[in-house]
Amino acid sequence: MDPATEETSDMAKSESLGLFLRIRPLLQSGVRVDRNPRFRRKSAFEPWFQKMCLRVKTSRSVTLSPPLALERGRTKTEVYDGFSQVFSPDSSQEEVYEKMMRPLVEDFLKGKSGMLAAFGPSGSGKTHTIFGCNRQPGMMPLALQQIFKETSDSTRSLFISIFEIRCEGGKEERVFDLSPNGVDLTMHRSTLKGLHEVVISDWRHGEFVISQALLRRATSPTNANSQSSRSQCVINLRIVDDKSNGEVNDQANDGVLIIVDLAGAEREKRTGNQGVRLLESNFINKTSMVFCLCLRSLLEHQKNPMKPLEKHFQDSLLTKYLRDYMEGKKRMALILTVKAGGEDYHNTSCLLKQATPYMEIKFNNEPSKRRLSPSFVLKGYKEKLEVIQ
Numbered sequence: 001m002d003p004a005t006e007e008t009s010d011m012a013k014s015e016s017l018g019l020f021l022r023i024r025p026l027l028q029s030g031v032r033v034d035r036n037p038r039f040r041r042k043s044a045f046e047p048w049f050q051k052m053c054l055r056v057k058t059s060r061s062v063t064l065s066p067p068l069a070l071e072r073g074r075t076k077t078e079v080y081d082g083f084s085q086v087f088s089p090d091s092s093q094e095e096v097y098e099k100m101m102r103p104l105v106e107d108f109l110k111g112k113s114g115m116l117a118a119f120g121p122s123g124s125g126k127t128h129t130i131f132g133c134n135r136q137p138g139m140m141p142l143a144l145q146q147i148f149k150e151t152s153d154s155t156r157s158l159f160i161s162i163f164e165i166r167c168e169g170g171k172e173e174r175v176f177d178l179s180p181n182g183v184d185l186t187m188h189r190s191t192l193k194g195l196h197e198v199v200i201s202d203w204r205h206g207e208f209v210i211s212q213a214l215l216r217r218a219t220s221p222t223n224a225n226s227q228s229s230r231s232q233c234v235i236n237l238r239i240v241d242d243k244s245n246g247e248v249n250d251q252a253n254d255g256v257l258i259i260v261d262l263a264g265a266e267r268e269k270r271t272g273n274q275g276v277r278l279l280e281s282n283f284i285n286k287t288s289m290v291f292c293l294c295l296r297s298l299l300e301h302q303k304n305p306m307k308p309l310e311k312h313f314q315d316s317l318l319t320k321y322l323r324d325y326m327e328g329k330k331r332m333a334l335i336l337t338v339k340a341g342g343e344d345y346h347n348t349s350c351l352l353k354q355a356t357p358y359m360e361i362k363f364n365n366e367p368s369k370r371r372l373s374p375s376f377v378l379k380g381y382k383e384k385l386e387v388i389q
């Protein structure tokens with residue numbers, strides 16, 4: 001292909017935000033007598049599948065139905081369509097990995113940066129999806145296995161850094177390095193000063209580093225989750241050609257893969273949080289709100305470029321750190337996790353209404369490579385000259 005044509009088609013190349021949806025299975029305790037007395041009488045006699053408010057329609061769509069007690073002709077069944085993929089309650093971690101994570105990792109290995117964020121209400125399975133457990137390893141450990149399988153005979157090294165953003169005393173946002181010997185960190189613009197990177201020797205080492213970091217992560221029991229994350233957790237994977245001595249270098253394969261486990265938004269009524277838990281919950285909800293405001297502003301700006309891209313990213317440390325993603329400069333995928341029980345209807349409905357429009361967001365695929373080729377520049381000059389003459 002002519003370089004100029006190649007450049008033009010490259011300019012036009014952009015991709016949409018990958019929006020995935022995973023429905024958490026009703027756990028043993030999920031086949032429960034609803035806590036809300038409005039649903040209790042009817043639902044106690046219903047089989048479990050009738051209690052579900054969300055069902056898979058196709059591999060890309062779901063139907064959301066209000067519980068009987070809310071129906072009364074006012075709220076109708078809705079269809080949400082256009083997801084990159086819907087994962088049913090019985091989908092395995094491997095299935096989620098193959099369809100969602102593998103393409104991101106493959107691109108990362110080719111030097112293309114990307115970010116995956118898990119977003120959803122408390123207890124809906126974000127941490128389970130990202131980290132999993134021994135018997136069901138999540139996206140992180142599976143990604144490590146793939147990375148080491150595919151780089152075993154190359155001269156590249158993998159670096160991992162992991163940190164969390166918490167709210168201290170309900171007032172101040174603080175960043176903690178979760179790596180061994182990690183300390184408090186400060187953020188300057190969108191960069192964290194002093195974030196420690198660990199060179200990973202093999203996937204087991206990587207898993208060990210992550211599991212140790214998770215032990216330091218802030219978690220607490222709440223009504224929604226017996227081990228609820230009380231912080232936003234961010235993991236950075238960076239792969240570097242050994243010839244570049246670990247330095248970020250234009251010539252090297254310097255792709256970065258960011259994985260974010262957001263703390264789940266919580267409704268005060270549901271969680272019954274008080275005191276410190278309530279302050280944490282306010283912080284968690286605020287970060288989720290800012291995250292969503294950034295994406296909404298990006299979408300509105302893309303639909304109508306006359307609308308300015310608001311600087312909401314300045315309102316939380318997480319979005320400051322993720323600025324390039326929040327401004328559509330780098331590509332991003334979101335996995336929405338939801339619970340499908342009748343009493344989860346409101347949370348699920350709010351999340352789907354809020355987040356499904358984000359699937360229209362576009363990203364420039366490879367901004368760093370979009371330099372104009374000399375032949376393209378020359379052609380432009382020639383055209384201008386012809387116009388002047």
Ligand SMILES: Nc1ncnc2c1ncn2[C@@H]1O[C@H](COP(=O)(O)OP(=O)(O)OP(=O)(O)O)[C@@H](O)[C@H]1O
Pocket residue numbers: 023024025027120121122123124125126127128129224225227228229230262263264265337
């Ligand atoms: N797909 C799944 N299969 C089996 N168990 C799951 C699944 N998703 C979640 N769980 C279980 O549900 C519980 C809550 O999940 P998890 O802690 O991942 O939620 P979360 O969204 O990260 O919540 P929070 O925001 O409060 O941290 C855990 O016990 C987890 O093991």
